[in-house]
Amino acid sequence: MQNLPTTLADWLSTLETMHPKAIDMGLDRVRQVKDRLDIHFDCPVITVGGTNGKGSTCAMLESILMQAGYRVGLYTSPHLIDFNERARVNGEIASDEALMAQFAAVEAARGDISLTYFEFTTLAILRLFAQSPLDAVILEVGLGGRLDAVNVIDPDVAIVTSVDIDHTEYLGDTREQIGFEKAGIFRPGKAAICGDPVPPKSLVDHAAAIGADLWLFGRDYNYSGDKQQWNFGGRSQRRNSLGYPSLRGANQLLNASAALAALEALRNRLPVGAQEVRNGLVMVELPGRFQVLPGRPSVILDVAHNPHAAATLAQNLDNMGFHRYTYAVFGAMHDKDIDGVIEQLKDRVDHWYVTDLPLPRAATAEQLRQRLLGAGVVPSTASGAEKTIETFSSPAAAFASARSRAGENDRIAVFGSFLTVAGVMEFRRSEGQSGKA
Known part of the structure; x- marks a missing residue:
């Protein structure tokens, strides 16, 4: 790119036509550019995948951690109105200027490596977070997991919220095939949380094969409650008398429980108090989800x-x-x-x-x-x-x-x-x- 775009809208328009495919599964190209940019995190990283519930789970994690006083980077996709929604640093949506500076850095580093719109913008936002003083980073998977650009980062905790049929042309047309793709975000020796009450065997088998620390809903953590309040039970941590999340809907306790399981797994690095959990759940916001x-x-x-x-x-x-x-x-x-x-x-x-x-x-x-x-x-x-x-x-x-x-x-x-x-x-x-x- 000889003359760099001068507005965020021009950047995004240019990136849409830069690569021959809108979606090009695979991590080799992204990993090369990530290494050139030296993107790495010293703080805990939570990666969240799944067919549905990813955005809600990410929003709850961000809200609870911020209530606990932590500085949080949150990457989500797609956006609803403004691209900037995809990158939040400590609750604030990234500015055009901050994003364009990172776009220029990715463009300078990629050389002759072709990147899709999603890959390019993911690397830019990851670099923005890496250069920000953060205590925790939350990354939402775009599509699948194993071959998604977000998966170039090794998470400390990975969550798969649910496994159902979607994006069949890329992920397969059975829950077993899709479950394997989503389990690709798990890492050896790290907490791997599955919020789906009926997890595909492929997900469970992959976690075992790589030596991930698999947390299954109903076995390692669960919830109970009545119309007024609910309780979370983890492996060694209970959270009682919780108010319902401000996000409405039938599955939000499943999502909230997965988020609390992730925080239990990170309790030594990111301790969170009971009142901070309550406040975070009550104050969480996420447009467009019921x-x-x-x-x-x-x-x-x-x-x-x-x-x-x-x-x-x-x-x-x-x-x-x-x-x-x-x-x-x-x-x-x-x-x-x-x-x-x-x-x-x-x-x-x-x-x-x-x-x-x-x-x-x-x-x-x-x-x-x-x-x-x-x-x-x-x-x-x-x-x-x-x-x-x-x-x-x-x-x-x-x-x-x-x-x-x-x-x-x-x-x-x-x-x-x-x-x-x-x-x-x-x-x-x-x-x-x-x-x-």
């Missing part, structure tokens, strides 16, 4: 984009109490299991507002409409229609129409892709948080 916005009609933002996540969303919707009608703003990538997502939610939705998304990978609104028809969602044109399907060119247009139709006792669920949720979030932001939703 996020219920204030006001009426109820608006739910959820990045659910595979059947496992859609089943959790369906359960969470069921637990919300009565709503007269449910409107769905739904957009999805065509390589996802769209039929599986629809199957989980078709009985909970009355009016489908399906939308195009601004990516070639996306299914069109018309394709989604056809999938709904194929799944037995039959629109009724009778007065007081119970089922309708409408197509829109953008999530913003779909949401605006749904909001204009929905009554105050109805709800609007926005799901199917990060881009679907981001489109609605940007629309609401452009309105200046005017209180219309």
